[in-house]
Amino acid sequence: MDRSANRRKVPSPSIGGFTLVEVMITLVIIGMIALMVFGVLRMGLSAWEKGESKKEEYQKNRILPQLICRQVKSAVPYRIKTPKAEGDYLAFEGKSRSLKFVSALSLRTPQPAGFVFAVYEFKEGGAEGGRLVLYEQRVLNRDFMEEGLKEETAVPLIREISDIRFEYYREENASQNRPAAWLEDWNAKEEKELPKAIRMTITPKKKDEGEPPLILMASLPSQRFEEVRVSPMRRMIPIPPGPMGR
Secondary structure, three states: OOHHHHOOOOOOOOOOOOOHHHHHHHHHHHHHHHHHHHHHHHHHHHHHHHHHHHHHHHHHHHHHHHHHHHHHHOEOOOEEOOOOOOOOEEOEEEOOOEEEEEEOOOOOOOOOOOOEEEEEEEEOOOOOOEEEEEEEEEOOOOOOOOOOOOHHHOEEEEEEEEEEEEEEEEOOEOOOOEOOEEEOOEEHHHHOOOOOEEEEEEEEOOOOOOOOOEEEEEEOOOOOOOOOEOOOOOOEEOOOOOHHHO
16 A cells, blocks of 8 residues: 555645735835826826916916006096195106006906006015006095005016016107107196106016016007017017107
């Protein structure tokens, strides 16, 4: 009788489930693959968000200058008289870093709201640079020029700028021996009229030394035609050729 036949067969170690080492190695590989996939998805999401942000900023930079020019062109020679004034005068005040006027167009409300008192003002900033701010209020009384501006109504239009300059064009007057010129200030009480054109030069915070300033130019009254052009190399809103373009 063969004794070897009674021996119990011992299963081979290679037959059966995975060992603990194999399971750990598999989990590490799966974890690394998941981490790589998550990183790729995160990079793609970040790139998409940056693209959307740049697209929104581009659309804003393209449309905003047109809106500003439209509101400035819609300025009206609105006369007011306050108890402090001896007589009526035009509601217009032009300085080198601020502009106050009455306009028939509002940038805050899409629906017509009558005349609005618009104030453009440059606000100094810190490391991020200054900003151009817009204040608007309805022309409901005769003392709106004397009232203080409400900070809660301020709307930041353009950020990260280092400087802004407003200039006002005065036509030539041969009878007064007065040449045509761009002025840094416009006193409507003395001039008795609105300027013929307004030029706004916005200097961005110098992240790139080669970036030119943004120049907006609009003539008054609003019947005069303006062409709007904004390009990466030279961003400018010019008026048609004429005495003011010299």
